[in-house]
Amino acid sequence: MKATWKISRGLLLAAAAVLLAPAALAQTEPPKPAQIVINDSGGDMQNAMRKAFYSEFEKRYGIKVVNTSPVDLGKLQAMVKSNNVEWTVTEIGGPDAIRAEQSGLLEPLDLKIIDLKQFPAHVQDRKYVFPKGVYSTVMGYRTDIFKEGARPKTWADFWNAEKFPGPRTMQNAPQDNLEFALIADGVPMDKVYPIDVERAFKKLDQIKKHVAVWWTTGAQSAQVLIDKEAVLGTAWNGRYYGAIKNGAPIVIEWNQGSMKESAFGIPKGAKDAYWGQKFLALAAEAPAQGAYANIIGYPGLNLQADKYTDAAMIPYLPTAPQNFPSQFWTNLAWWNENGKAMEERWQRWMLQK
Amino acid sequence: MTAIAAGARSARTPWRGWRAHVLAALFTAPALLFLLLFFLWPVLRLLSLSVEGGSLAPYQKALTDGLYVQVLFNTALIAAYVSAVCLALGYPVAYFLANAREPWVTIGIVFVLLPFWTSILVRTYAWMVLLGRNGVINRLLLETGLIAAPLPLLNNLTGVLIGMVHVLLPYMIFPLYAVMRRVDPGLLSAAEGLGAPGWQVFRRVYLPLTLPGVLAGVTLVFILSIGFFITPALLGGGKVIMIAVLIESQVRQFLAWDFAAALSVVLLAMTLLVYFGLRRLFRGDLQWG
Numbered sequence: 001m002k003a004t005w006k007i008s009r010g011l012l013l014a015a016a017a018v019l020l021a022p023a024a025l026a027q028t029e030p031p032k033p034a035q036i037v038i039n040d041s042g043g044d045m046q047n048a049m050r051k052a053f054y055s056e057f058e059k060r061y062g063i064k065v066v067n068t069s070p071v072d073l074g075k076l077q078a079m080v081k082s083n084n085v086e087w088t089v090t091e092i093g094g095p096d097a098i099r100a101e102q103s104g105l106l107e108p109l110d111l112k113i114i115d116l117k118q119f120p121a122h123v124q125d126r127k128y129v130f131p132k133g134v135y136s137t138v139m140g141y142r143t144d145i146f147k148e149g150a151r152p153k154t155w156a157d158f159w160n161a162e163k164f165p166g167p168r169t170m171q172n173a174p175q176d177n178l179e180f181a182l183i184a185d186g187v188p189m190d191k192v193y194p195i196d197v198e199r200a201f202k203k204l205d206q207i208k209k210h211v212a213v214w215w216t217t218g219a220q221s222a223q224v225l226i227d228k229e230a231v232l233g234t235a236w237n238g239r240y241y242g243a244i245k246n247g248a249p250i251v252i253e254w255n256q257g258s259m260k261e262s263a264f265g266i267p268k269g270a271k272d273a274y275w276g277q278k279f280l281a282l283a284a285e286a287p288a289q290g291a292y293a294n295i296i297g298y299p300g301l302n303l304q305a306d307k308y309t310d311a312a313m314i315p316y317l318p319t320a321p322q323n324f325p326s327q328f329w330t331n332l333a334w335w336n337e338n339g340k341a342m343e344e345r346w347q348r349w350m351l352q353k
Numbered sequence: 354m355t356a357i358a359a360g361a362r363s364a365r366t367p368w369r370g371w372r373a374h375v376l377a378a379l380f381t382a383p384a385l386l387f388l389l390l391f392f393l394w395p396v397l398r399l400l401s402l403s404v405e406g407g408s409l410a411p412y413q414k415a416l417t418d419g420l421y422v423q424v425l426f427n428t429a430l431i432a433a434y435v436s437a438v439c440l441a442l443g444y445p446v447a448y449f450l451a452n453a454r455e456p457w458v459t460i461g462i463v464f465v466l467l468p469f470w471t472s473i474l475v476r477t478y479a480w481m482v483l484l485g486r487n488g489v490i491n492r493l494l495l496e497t498g499l500i501a502a503p504l505p506l507l508n509n510l511t512g513v514l515i516g517m518v519h520v521l522l523p524y525m526i527f528p529l530y531a532v533m534r535r536v537d538p539g540l541l542s543a544a545e546g547l548g549a550p551g552w553q554v555f556r557r558v559y560l561p562l563t564l565p566g567v568l569a570g571v572t573l574v575f576i577l578s579i580g581f582f583i584t585p586a587l588l589g590g591g592k593v594i595m596i597a598v599l600i601e602s603q604v605r606q607f608l609a610w611d612f613a614a615a616l617s618v619v620l621l622a623m624t625l626l627v628y629f630g631l632r633r634l635f636r637g638d639l640q641w642g
Contacts, residue, residue: 074604096606103608172591213508214591223478228487229508340607348420350594 033272035064036088036279042069043219044242044296045091052292053283060282063275073100076267080105085267088276091132094175095335097263101128102336107266113277114284118302123261130264130280133289133300136318136327137176138257140222140240143249145231152232155184155256159207167212169224169233174346175335176234176258177204179328183256189328197342201349214350225250241297241316252316257327259318262298293317396621403614411615421599421616428596429623431510431585432578435517436571439525442518443570447529451536465523473520477587480516481507484588508590516588521577525570532566568635575631576624596620 038054040046046067054065068087073096079085092100100106106128116124116131123131139158145166146152152164158180170177179192181203187196212230215221221235222243240252264283266276282288289300290308297316299305306314314320318327335342403411415421450461468476483489484506491503506512536559544554582597596616603613 072605074606074608074610077608099608172586212590216586216591220587223481227481227485229485340609343602343606344420347424347594347599350592351420351423 030272030274032061032063033275035066036272036275037066037068037086038279039068039071039087039090041071041091041093041218044238045298048292048296048298051295052288053279056288057279057282061275061278065279071096076100076105077103080268083269085270087267088270088272089264089266089279092129092263092265094260094330095332095339097129097261097265098332098336100265105265105268107268107270107273107276109266109280110277113274114281116284118286118304119284120301120303123301128265130283131301132262132264132283133292133298134259134318135262135298136237136254136257136259136323137171137234137330138237138240138318138327139232139253139255140225140235140250141232141253142225142228143251151251151253153253153255155180156186158232159184159203161207161210164232166231167229168207168210169213169215169221169230170207170211171221171234172214172216172350174342175339176330178342179258179330180234180256181207189256192328193331193334195334195338197338197345201345204349222248222250237316237318238297244316254318254323255326257318257323258330259327260330260332261301399614399617402610403612403618405611411612412619414612415615415619421596424594424596424599425619425623427594428579428620429627431513431517431593431595432575434514435521435578436525436575438514438518439522439574440567440571443522443525443529444567446522447526447533447566450526450530451533465526468519469523474583476519477516477584480512480519480588484512484515507588508592510589510593512588512590513585513593516584517578517581520584521574524573524577528569528573529563529566532563532569536562564635568631572628572631575627579620579624 038049040049046069050065050067054067057063057065071091071093073092076087076090076092077100079087108127109130111126114130116126119131139152139155141152146164152158152160157164158168170180178195178197178200181200182192182196183189185199185203187199213220213224215224215233215235218236218239221233222239224230225233225235225240226243226248237252237257240250243250244252264280266273266280270276283300284302286302286304287308289302289305293299293305293309294313297313299309299317299319309317315322318324446461446465450458450465453461481488485491486503486507488507490506491500494500495503506515540558540562541554544558549557579595580597581595582601585593585595586598600613600616600620603609603616
């Protein structure tokens with residue numbers, strides 16, 4: 001009896017171990033879905049991410065990456081609230097990331113899976129918003145209009161329509177433009193925030209009649225210069241890079257550019273969130289970030305990514321040593337707090353003749 | 354309108370009594386269910402969203418804030434312009450299609466439909482290429498010496514109107530075409546035979562007979578215009594603000610669903626008002642004609 005008991009207890013333990021093993025495994029690695037959905041900004045960005053991130057993810061895990069666009073905070077909220085989350089991971093822009101985090105629309109990042117140790121110290125403890133990379137709103141102009149030695153270098157120059165004549169283009173939004181107006185009016189870059197709204201709009205009054213196009217889409221911002229609808233403008237640096245790569249006579253002026261962090265997030269309640277974390281882990285790796293920057297000119301925040309970036313590409317990156325110090329960081333917290341009021345004021349200002 | 358017409362027709366068929374009613378109900382049930390589920394329900398949800406906060410504050414803001422009142426007015430004005438231009442351009446085209454012989458009818462219809470087969474964004478960018486300061490049209494006019502400086506065709510109201518008319522013209526032409534095809538040529542001959550000059554025949558016979566088509570076309574174009582979004586943003590250079598742009602930014606940027614819903618309801622009310630207004634106006638016209 002005793003012997004039998006011993007054996008059966010051993011058997012039971014063995015059986016329990018066999019039964020529990022898959023459960024334990026499942027805890028570390030949920031089953032692989034056939035596909036995950038990543039929502040991004042589309043266009044050139046999507047092509048670059050396909051090459052640098054999506055293909056690599058598909059190769060490594062055998063999970064297909066389906067991409068959708070555009071980035072849309074309203075849609076994210078509708079998905080989360082209706083408990084019908086279609087995206088595994090989504091890109092989020094600017095102050096929207098803060099709003100998404102505050103509104104509880106994001107899953108926490110699993111920093112045991114996503115390794116941020118090679119990132120700058122101030123982003124290493126991120127809870128919800130994955131620091132995807134850096135972009136900058138910069139000045140650009142046509143080199144056939146503004147010749148060497150007589151080129152605009154500052155926002156004060158941008159505002160100076162006598163010395164630098166020609167139609168301008170700026171984004172149809174208050175963000176960046178209020179900052180540029182203040183800098184043009186003599187405010188030092190590190191004293192821009194909190195924004196003196198009255199002063200900024202007063203300065204914008206001066207430039208209004210010189211702005212031929214208030215651009216809405218990123219593609220439009222570069223196209224306007226290519227078509228000569230405007231000869232001097234603002235755009236996100238990657239848009240100008242794309243035009244320059246295709247032979248457009250455009251130069252980027254990095255001085256006083258407005259840098260921002262771009263972001264990824266996992267929507268709250270996302271199916272296969274685990275594989276979303278795995279995707280972000282891949283997007284945090286230096287080689288993938290280097291490959292991405294090589295294609296599109298938007299660098300990641302992994303400080304080791306430089307090693308994988310082409311030397312010829314460096315001058316087009318906002319984080320390059322020669323570009324970085326002359327720019328400033330957009331204060332996203334200020335915009336998160338004041339964005340709505342500024343947007344209404346902006347539209348009112350646009351309606352004024 | 355078509356539902357009423359169909360109802361009138363079925364009353365004349367030999368199917369009378371309860372059997373006709375059951376049959377009619379069976380036939381219309383799927384379409385009705387579809388509308389209830391995918392149209393009426395979302396509209397009701399929208400209504401409830403706008404009063405979710407338990408107050409009418411979003412409505413108060415939508416109807417009294419200068420910005421939104423002004424933009425709503427601009428939107429209606431632009432929609433009216435677009436409808437007028439579409440009518441002026443579409444009426445002769447529809448007349449031609451209704452009276453031409455084959456193969457011209459088919460060729461004409463293909464040309465009218467062609468824009469339908471291209472994405473709206475592609476068409477908008479194509480207009481940017483054509484209308485720009487250095488665009489095809491301005492370069493042609495400059496090189497032939499017809500103008501001295503480029504015409505401002507893009508990044509203003511003109512550009513927006515051109516782009517919107519291009520997209521919406523088929524919606525004007527087809528209702529007109531459908532009505533014109535049904536006009537009995539005998540009536541026109543009779544008017545002529547009774548000694549009416551050409552323009553009298555048009556004004557007193559042809560125009561009143563085609564007014565239902567005008568009403569349908571104008572209504573369609575006006576309603577579609579009111580919700581336009583990407584075309585005004587791109588061809589207007591940001592200087593032409595329509596209400597859809599403001600509604601979108603309320604949702605997409607600020608998650609202010611209640612205010613966006615209130616603006617949408619105001620827009621819907623405006624649309625219904627215009628629809629019933631036009632119907633009254635045209636019915637009065639019909640009797641007078």
